[in-house]
Amino acid sequence: MTHTPAVPSSSPRSVSDRAAPWWRDAVIYQVYIRSFADGNGDGIGDISGLRARLSYLRDLGIDAIWINPWYRSPMFDAGYDVADYRNIDSTFGTLAQADELIRACHRQGIRVIVDLVPNHTSAHHPWFRAALSAPPGSSERARYWFRPGRGVDGGSPPNDWRSRFGGGAWTRVPNPDSTAGEWYLHLFAPEQPDLNWDNPEVVAEFESIVRFWLDRGVDGFRVDVAHGLAKHPELPDLGERAVQEERDGPVDTTDHPHWDRDEVQEVYRNWRRVSDSYAGERTFVAEAWVTGADRLARYVGADGLHTAFNFDFLMCPWDAAELRRVIDLTLTSLTAVGAPATWVLSNHDVTRHVTRYGRSDTGGFARELAPCGGMPVDLELGTRRARAAALLSLALPGGVYIYQGEELGLWEVEDVAEAMLQDPKFARTGRTRDGCRVPLAWAGDEPPFGFSLDGTRAEPWLPQPAAWAALTAERQSGDPDSMLELYRSAISIRRAHPALGDGAIAWDEAALPDVLTFTRKPDFRCVVNLSRRAVELPGEGEVLLASGPIDGALLPPDTAAWIDTARTARAAGTTCHRELG
Numbered sequence: 001m002t003h004t005p006a007v008p009s010s011s012p013r014s015v016s017d018r019a020a021p022w023w024r025d026a027v028i029y030q031v032y033i034r035s036f037a038d039g040n041g042d043g044i045g046d047i048s049g050l051r052a053r054l055s056y057l058r059d060l061g062i063d064a065i066w067i068n069p070w071y072r073s074p075m076f077d078a079g080y081d082v083a084d085y086r087n088i089d090s091t092f093g094t095l096a097q098a099d100e101l102i103r104a105c106h107r108q109g110i111r112v113i114v115d116l117v118p119n120h121t122s123a124h125h126p127w128f129r130a131a132l133s134a135p136p137g138s139s140e141r142a143r144y145w146f147r148p149g150r151g152v153d154g155g156s157p158p159n160d161w162r163s164r165f166g167g168g169a170w171t172r173v174p175n176p177d178s179t180a181g182e183w184y185l186h187l188f189a190p191e192q193p194d195l196n197w198d199n200p201e202v203v204a205e206f207e208s209i210v211r212f213w214l215d216r217g218v219d220g221f222r223v224d225v226a227h228g229l230a231k232h233p234e235l236p237d238l239g240e241r242a243v244q245e246e247r248d249g250p251v252d253t254t255d256h257p258h259w260d261r262d263e264v265q266e267v268y269r270n271w272r273r274v275s276d277s278y279a280g281e282r283t284f285v286a287e288a289w290v291t292g293a294d295r296l297a298r299y300v301g302a303d304g305l306h307t308a309f310n311f312d313f314l315m316c317p318w319d320a321a322e323l324r325r326v327i328d329l330t331l332t333s334l335t336a337v338g339a340p341a342t343w344v345l346s347n348h349d350v351t352r353h354v355t356r357y358g359r360s361d362t363g364g365f366a367r368e369l370a371p372c373g374g375m376p377v378d379l380e381l382g383t384r385r386a387r388a389a390a391l392l393s394l395a396l397p398g399g400v401y402i403y404q405g406e407e408l409g410l411w412e413v414e415d416v417a418e419a420m421l422q423d424p425k426f427a428r429t430g431r432t433r434d435g436c437r438v439p440l441a442w443a444g445d446e447p448p449f450g451f452s453l454d455g456t457r458a459e460p461w462l463p464q465p466a467a468w469a470a471l472t473a474e475r476q477s478g479d480p481d482s483m484l485e486l487y488r489s490a491i492s493i494r495r496a497h498p499a500l501g502d503g504a505i506a507w508d509e510a511a512l513p514d515v516l517t518f519t520r521k522p523d524f525r526c527v528v529n530l531s532r533r534a535v536e537l538p539g540e541g542e543v544l545l546a547s548g549p550i551d552g553a554l555l556p557p558d559t560a561a562w563i564d565t566a567r568t569a570r571a572a573g574t575t576c577h578r579e580l581g
């Protein structure tokens with residue numbers, strides 16, 4: 001194995017000359033690898049496709065990519081069921097290709113974050129296979145949560161915990177001698193047995209996996225289900241809460257027997273010690289769906305993980321007061337522990353925000369009741385708001401995550417034929433996450449829009465809507481009014497402007513109701529109009545960038561503007577959409 005150092009300081013995009021570590025204000029692009037670009041013509045995205053499209057990411061101006069799981073897996077949950085944490089699934093390529101990709105990214109000045117899935121393994125993992133062949137009480141079973149059932153002949157599960165993918169969280173297995181045996185815990189699909197993090201063998205194995213990838217040169221990890229690893233040792237019933245959780249609404253994780261337990265922080269303190277022992281500012285970002293900004297703040301800080309996804313922001317309705325409340329809570333709670341915020345609008349588990357913002361209910365994806373959303377969507381409105389939300393996110397202090405396709409303004413595909421759906425959640429709940437996972441549209445006038453790079457016209461693993469012809473990267477490139485060029489301009493200005501990135505904001509308390517206005521030092525103002533009528537922009541300054549056309553000095557509804565309050569022309573490479581007269 002060749003050791004690849006993290007991004008060298010001579011890299012054109014190096015941030016090593018800045019005082020703050022790169023991860024405090026990075027723009028990180030989420031690569032959902034099976035839907036990014038297909039290099040071998042089988043209709044599924046892979047490492048060679050990603051490699052071939054790196055220049056697109058470089059031109060977008062991002063600092064890092066986070067790659068969803070690429071490990072060996074039977075793919076019951078799109079790779080979140082890992083059978084071998086130290087190898088690449090043949091669907092995506094080889095370990096040698098992964099090494100080469102990491103090097104190629106670093107050459108382009110792009111850092112690489114990989115997904116770490118510590119809450120559960122695949123049922124095909126050698127540990128789980130060994131556990132099934134071993135008797136109750138064995139050390140093989142002690143790596144997971146095996147328990148005898150309750151009731152007559154142990155025929156009822158050990159407790160009433162629910163699976164996030166619907167139904168109970170326990171599955172019964174036969175004993176090695178074929179008699180009815182114990183049950184094992186799976187907070188997700190039955191093919192994803194939960195690991196027992198009280199077992200030192202599990203702790204040691206994951207430290208070794210973390211080191212394995214750090215040694216290969218990755219710059220960090222996204223920690224899957226970071227709030228789930230610790231379980232109450234007595235596995236108490238949920239009682240009434242089980243009913244609410246069955247409906248798959250947002251779970252209240254307060255004092256919960258298996259979500260957001262304090263014990264989990266010990267795992268992260270240890271990982272932080274490990275990552276700090278490596279050169280190159282390696283980092284962790286937590287996927288932790290917890291109730292309350294203060295609880296989220298427990299995951300981060302000097303002796304915890306570096307950052308955590310801001311799901312309160314993602315779930316926030318398009319409403320000025322609500323957004324301000326979430327932004328303030330986020331900044332207050334994280335500043336108190338010295339951690340930077342992250343701003344997230346979409347990911348591979350939730351409804352794409354162009355669609356979400358085009359509905360009458362713009363809040364969390366969780367309120368969707370019908371299988372594929374079902375609420376009417378005004379895509380033009382959703383797109384306008386998504387453009388404004390992009391400028392809002394990129395102007396706030398901290399890091400920003402961009403889910404692939406967000407920069408193209410892709411919407412949720414709500415009419416994927418049932419027979420094509422692959423999300424394990426669908427069979428158990430009637431709800432699917434496949435609508436945000438449809439392969440990207442790169443070029444051309446019809447599907448598959450250049451998704452497969454070898455010239456074949458392989459069917460993508462999920463069909464793309466014909467209307468995405470208007471949204472291909474090729475079509476948008478160079479069009480100053482496109483979503484793609486908006487993102488490119490915004491990221492470029494963000495990189496050049498001294499006020500943007502890490503730091504603080506000051507709200508303009510004199511702003512009109514439903515208008516979010518804040519300043520950042522030096523000389524920067526962001527105005528987002530969430531009201532229903534056009535509002536006058538403040539007199540001084542020059543508009544650096546606006547998310548839509550500005551009529552004179554009037555900012556239309558659902559539009560955002562970035563203003564340089566010193567009226568100085570900005571550095572080359574930044575785009576002015578409109579200038580104030």
Ligand code: GLC
Binds near residue numbers: 080081225348349
């Ligand atoms: C996380 C992932 C999701 C996956 C689940 C189980 O929430 O983002 O895609 O299904 O964990 O690993």
